[in-house]
Amino acid sequence: MNQNPTPSEQLDRLRQPAKESWHALQDSDVPVIYVGHATCGRAAGSQETIEGFEQALADKGIAAEIRTVGCLGHCYAEPLVIIHYPGFPPLMYQKIGAGEARVLVNSFLQAGEDPCFEYLLGALEPNEMFPTLMDYPRYLYEKRVIMAHCGRIDPENIDHYLALDGYQALAKALEQGGQWVVDEVKAAHLRGRGGAGFPAGIKWEIARHAEKQPKVVICNGDEGDPGAYMDRTLMESNPHQVLEGLAIAALAVGAERAILYIRAEYPLAVRTIQQAIYAAREKKLLGDHILGTDFSLDISIFQGSGAFVCGEETALIQSVEGHRGMPQYRPPYPAVEGLDGLPTVINNVKTLATVPAIISKGSDWFKTIGTEKTPGTAIFSVVGEVEYPGLVEVPMGVSLEHLIYEVCGGIKDGKPFKAVQIGGPSGGCLPESELGTAIDFDSLKQAGAMMGSGGMVVMNADACMVEVARYFVDFTQKESCGKCTFCRIGTRHLLAILEDFTKGVGSDDDLQELKSLSEGIIKGSLCSLGKTAPNPVLTTLKFFPDEYLAHIHEQRCPAMMCRALTAFYIDLEACARGCDACVACCPTEAIFTTSNRKKAIDQEKCVKCGECVYACPPEYDAVRRVSPPGMIPDQGIKPLVETKEEQ
């Protein structure tokens, strides 16, 4: 051969055997069991599920393959199992523990007869026997671009990714050159999914044209929002997609060095990514002379040690340099002067994971998804009081109402909706009246919330908005790096005022101070942590002023959540004689027997943990909660005096 093979030709050589092994798995003669084995699956017990399958298969002497895959995003259904039995469409089962695994083996895998409809979620392909997943609103309304392969492929097997057109975008990018990549991403108008929504293409262009050499690209996987786990899932379920995006970014910027900043609390993500880097290096997809070209990329992992503020890009750089993670004043922006003074591009995991799709399918395709100003999809980790919590990927621009009610099945137990908190600990709380808000950077910001990196907490009527604001301010206050005055001391004062409110202490002056401090902190803080920390306070003040006033003026918590402002009592009408379920559960022995052998609570001893509410059998449902505490009715309770016989 007189000419070097092009990157695409090189890739085709790698892909041939990969495709063969993938198809062999798809058309396997024996059943293949895919078990979701990312962190979420493991927490739900997928390890026991795997062992259960192994043991049951061994007992029955059935040949089957067990493959571990990543996460599909259906937290409510974990541990999740997909069984591909020859002759059947791939079937997805929910909540499969070791016992259910044995049942599946015995009744389905052994004879191929009963596919256990009781555990079945649906079939992955259209067929005549089973309901398919597309019949569910969750699947119908989701649009999977970033998470397309998550949960379907083995994250530790590079062949699976290669077989599904993996690294094709990198080969294309290598053939077209860095400038073309920058232009394409710019044309796609891809906005940074880390929270700020800054156009990635423009960031890349600035760094590409920066004079200093060499350049660095960093993938920001320091996901610290409470209840958010999109980045972790992507890194654990499809690491090569993230690596491919990172390599394309490096090519576009002209960087020779790439760093994945992953928090140390994600050990599985670190391990999966590390393993993926080795595998890709071996196949010359990363490392020196990628796919036979002159482009080389040194790629490494840096583990962050659990500081929320290190998700801020300048603090992240400080952390990589070995300093305490404290944000720096911008400008200079990292794209001009970042890590060790070199031009540094920092992109979120989700941003980078979107890049391969844009490069291989083109910017025009990308712009058909989502809105004009924010094309593409958004991944949210929806948690809280929804029927189907989990990761959802929807096109930008759909309304909150659609996401909560259609995609996630609405509020659990049919309770009324109260608020949704969007954008992590410094996002805002939006009420029912704002549910029409479209999900994109600009609309959410206008409504007082923010896109953040995609955390979403849905709350029902049991949530006290003052307490919610206090909770989030407590988080940001504790995670403040302590550098600038407004964030370090200002948020502490917000917290002190809110703590007072939840105890029924406070005045209108405090309310005024809360507002003016919040506004000052937003204007005066150094970095986005401080600039956004008062958002939960300001939005709850705006949308739920009555709750604040009830706390201050009436010492009443309308949601009956704040302990100091509530009390529990037992309704003697409803309480059953002789039942003592509540007595056993009370940690402080506050529940005593009344003269008519029913139960009552000693308010002096009660710590208001609420355990008795859950312990009381639903047929009686006798424990009542009131606010303010003085509302307990006088039921003429007398303690039981021991009778003569017992003496």
Added chain:
Amino acid sequence: MVTITVDGLEITVPRRTRLLQACLDNGIYIPNLCYLEGMDQPPASCRLCLVEIEGRPGPVPSCSLEVEAGMVVHTNTDEVQKLQKMAFRLLVCTNEGQCRMCMANKRCELQRIAKFLHMPLRTKRLRHLPKDLPEVIEDHPCIVYEPNKCVLCGRCVYVCAQQGNDFSLSFANRGFNTVISFFGSQNEGQGDACLDCQACVDICPVGALNLKDDRRRHLRKMAAKAKARG
């Protein structure tokens, strides 16, 4: 050289000068705590040196900006003063404002800023909120640190690093309880080295760092004075 306008006054300074430095050099005082001349990258953490620049949204810290030809700067707009006063109130609320007893009395930067902003040293609007830490930290062989006096300006951390000391004076803890801490101060000979240097004690704008001996002497003097007063 670059000419800029500050509060209607035209001043000419060398290129690449920091705006705050340019103002201070020309007799225009802007409150500041964390800035030191010659800093490569000022921390911009005290948030007192805010100014407004025509054509830019919102107040910006003057310590971190380089002068640009034709810049029109206002150091005393309502917005700037409001934020400066709020930052000042926040800074003084950890301390009871017992200036009379303090070793930094009359040379304290906070006193100077209070005078400039016409603010009392004990705020009524915000509650007194001491840090959740001991009043005095004495784990260094010869230096005492008072967290509630400290404004976390970081000057000491900067000068310590400038001295090329082989141990590190650094920030520790998070959030409201952030302090400065002497890592490795228990090492042998460290006490002597610090006694020779004292750069951190000298640079502290509020008297939060002091030599143990000096402080002991000062407390004795105060006690004697109090006794004399009855």
